[in-house]
Amino acid sequence: MNSYRFAGPLIRRLEPEAAHGLTLWALRHGLVRRRAKPDDARLAQRLWGLDFANPVGLAAGFDKNAAVVDAMLGLGFGFVEAGSVTPRPQEGNPRPRLFRLSRDRAVINRLGFNGEGHDAVAARLAVRSGTRGSGRSGVLGLNLGANRDSADTAADFEAGVRRFALQADYLVLNVSSPNTPGLRDLQARGQLEALLDRVLAARASARAGRDRPTPLLLKIAPDLAPEDIADIAEVALARALDGLIISNTSVGLRDGLSSRHAGEAGGLSGLPLFERSTALLRDVHRLTNGRMPLVGVGGVASGADAYAKIRAGASLVELYTALVFEGPGLVARIKAELAALLADDGFAHVADAVGVDAAN
Numbered sequence: 517m518n519s520y521r522f523a524g525p526l527i528r529r530l531e532p533e534a535a536h537g538l539t540l541w542a543l544r545h546g547l548v549r550r551r552a553k554p555d556d557a558r559l560a561q562r563l564w565g566l567d568f569a570n571p572v573g574l575a576a577g578f579d580k581n582a583a584v585v586d587a588m589l590g591l592g593f594g595f596v597e598a599g600s601v602t603p604r605p606q607e608g609n610p611r612p613r614l615f616r617l618s619r620d621r622a623v624i625n626r627l628g629f630n631g632e633g634h635d636a637v638a639a640r641l642a643v644r645s646g647t648r649g650s651g652r653s654g655v656l657g658l659n660l661g662a663n664r665d666s667a668d669t670a671a672d673f674e675a676g677v678r679r680f681a682l683q684a685d686y687l688v689l690n691v692s693s694p695n696t697p698g699l700r701d702l703q704a705r706g707q708l709e710a711l712l713d714r715v716l717a718a719r720a721s722a723r724a725g726r727d728r729p730t731p732l733l734l735k736i737a738p739d740l741a742p743e744d745i746a747d748i749a750e751v752a753l754a755r756a757l758d759g760l761i762i763s764n765t766s767v768g769l770r771d772g773l774s775s776r777h778a779g780e781a782g783g784l785s786g787l788p789l790f791e792r793s794t795a796l797l798r799d800v801h802r803l804t805n806g807r808m809p810l811v812g813v814g815g816v817a818s819g820a821d822a823y824a825k826i827r828a829g830a831s832l833v834e835l836y837t838a839l840v841f842e843g844p845g846l847v848a849r850i851k852a853e854l855a856a857l858l859a860d861d862g863f864a865h866v867a868d869a870v871g872v873d874a875a876n
């Protein structure tokens with residue numbers, strides 16, 4: 517988008533949260549130009565009965581309140597994951613809580629699930645489905661979180677599944693945000709099994725009228741110990757989860773950062789997360805024997821990055837941080853580069869490249 521050549525440097529000079537607010541405002545008001553170009557047929561894929569025109573999605577956290585889903589699909593994303601959304605509205609942590617690490621091509625955030633809550637998001641999605649024209653395509657995922665002061669975190673996830681099972685194309689249990697105390701403990705085997713039992717029961721009861729249950733994915737942290745990773749893979753297969761999203765932001769990986777804000781507490785995203793999250797993706801692909809679709813996220817900033825995640829085992833990729841530095845033209849660029857890389861290697865369909873590097 518040409519206007520971004522002028523707006524981008526200005527936006528990046530603003531305090532990061534103000535910049536994000538302005539970006540959302542511009543998107544809501546149609547000031548960001550849509551890209552109408554159809555996707556290369558190589559990029560298309562059907563997963564969970566859903567048609568993805570391309571495998572490049574917007575990661576959770578950009579559109580926490582599902583306010584700009586169609587504007588982001590209009591930029592060329594194959595799917596948008598809105599959220600995380602918590603049952604009740606909450607402010608999140610005190611500001612400042614979002615930091616750009618420009619020299620490191622990274623971001624640190626400790627937002628803490630600031631958001632408008634289930635009611636507001638459900639109302640917005642209801643309006644959207646009411647006005648949805650037949651020509652509009654793109655998949656909507658909804659990422660679920662828990663309130664910080666919740667007495668029963670699993671109940672927050674159950675409530676999210678019940679509330680949104682019929683409004684979202686897929687749902688995500690975010691048990692990996694580092695900014696809500698105790699949340700990541702749900703990744704431990706016993707807690708995870710208990711959580712999934714409750715949430716899967718909620719999904720079954722909310723299924724009404726759908727020919728298949730809403731796909732349910734689990735989003736995991738990049739900082740897990742190897743035994744936890746093996747447990748998660750086993751439990752995910754045993755409970756027949758629909759997929760895993762790998763990964764959320766990291767509480768580690770601070771060595772080697774050179775930006776002024778490198779010492780801030782919170783989750784690190786962007787380039788320094790790429791290697792760790794891709795290695796974890798490869799491990800999980802092996803542990804699950806390719807039996808479960810995986811979503812690769814962490815540091816994707818080019819078609820080559822997306823391709824590396826796909827070859828490591830990702831059926832879909834997502835990104836957020838690179839958008840902050842590169843602007844919205846990045847999406848079309850990644851898709852063009854990815855289509856060319858697939859063609860060079862003789863893959864007719866993106867699905868054929870999934871996991872080719874992961875096999876031992």
Ligand SMILES: Cc1cc2nc3c(=O)[nH]c(=O)nc-3n(C[C@H](O)[C@H](O)[C@H](O)COP(=O)(O)O)c2cc1C
Pocket residue numbers: 575576577578580599600614623625627629659690693735763764765784785786787789813814815816834835836837838
């Ligand atoms: C500002 C910010 C807010 C985020 N909020 C969420 C969130 O609410 N829920 C979630 O699951 N992930 C959240 N994430 C994590 C991203 O979805 C993604 O997993 C992570 O940033 C790695 O991808 P990236 O390197 O492309 O940014 C957030 C990331 C950033 C930078």
